[in-house]
Amino acid sequence: MAISNKHFRQQIIEAARAGETTTPRCPHAPPQGQCGGCVFQDHDYPAQVAAKRAALCSLWSDDLPDNCIDTLDVVASPNPFAYRTRMDFVASKERFGLRRGGRFNYIIDLHECHLIPTHAFTAARAVYEHAMALGLPDYNLKTHAGFLRYVVVRRSPDDELLLALVTAAPEEEKVSAEKVERVALAALEHPGVLGVHWLINATRTDVSFGEPVRHWGRATLPMRVGAHTLEIGPNTFFQNNVWLLMPLLEAVRDAVAACGHAGAIADLYSGVGAIALHIARHADRIVCIESSGESVRLARENSVRAGFEHIAVIEADVADALRAQTTGAFDVVVADPPRTGLGPEVCRELLRLRPRRIVYVSCNPLTQRDDIRALQSGYRLVLLQGYDMFPQTPHLEALAVLDVI
């Protein structure tokens, strides 16, 4: 049955709302508030996880036998609050916060947010207030006038912080630069803040990334994950849930290790190398493929710092890089694509390359299911497990393991 992302999310929301109610921790969360960041904070966390499990089972009901559906599980987040490693707060029309559910241009002015620790929210809000006090105008999403677009806070498992002011191109460069510097230097005084970036997004596109202009303090944030520390930058991706990060990486590592020591493993969509470092001991050679230049540079530095000389990081589009490989080039492939999934082209290349095992981490179960269907002429699904990386929201992550037929 064809199902849209919207329908899938709605299914989760409705099922969670059928569960036990509880008092939301945050006054901005529904039903009292209208913040779109948390959709069902007023419902028990176990009911949220059960709703995600039910939606995953229903999604797979046509493809898997009943006994597999019965054992399908979603791993709960050990803590459903203060879990995020990144929050992107919008600054617009004298408001600082998140969008109202379903409304692009209506920002809920937040005075607390429980998806990140209190000190992380306080530091981000202080940046906004200081910028406003200095007369750096926030950004109007409709007219595109103004300057400060987002305050982004990245947070490590050790609760250290890297902040970014994402702005439009300044009209008066020198005056704006001086004011941004004052905001950044004051932000560095907040507990846990290691560094502050100024990023410029001069386009009309509403994204919370930008061209790095300058930074104060540290340029990167150390993310200590298990035995390794990975440096991340202001524009790099990192897994979003500090509490489930290690369980997910361990499950990926176990799925890789179960194949025995490999000659070569490909880590597709490798980011700054979080997965590569955790599976490094299980192969003679790891080939990471990643399109973001900033992530590629950091992945190389992270591998060297971890003492691994057998990790190569290729800056390329995954489909292009796979096309250049010969059949049998990789014993195992790990893939962790963006929400759009692998897509038909990458699936075609994987069928041609025929790795023994594909370990597929996904933040979009719908595209993951489509990709697995596209791979079924050469692969059978041997494990599927949900991970609630995004409590209080209708999103979930899923890990699939496929073996060659």
Ligand SMILES: C[S@@+](CC[C@H](N)C(=O)[O-])C[C@H]1O[C@@H](n2cnc3c(N)ncnc32)[C@H](O)[C@@H]1O
């Ligand atoms: C979901 S993240 C996974 C990152 C990494 N595996 C981790 O665990 O931190 C997806 C990554 O794929 C990269 N990416 C997106 N499209 C790509 C493409 N077509 N080719 C290569 N990399 C891509 C993004 O820059 C991002 O780093």
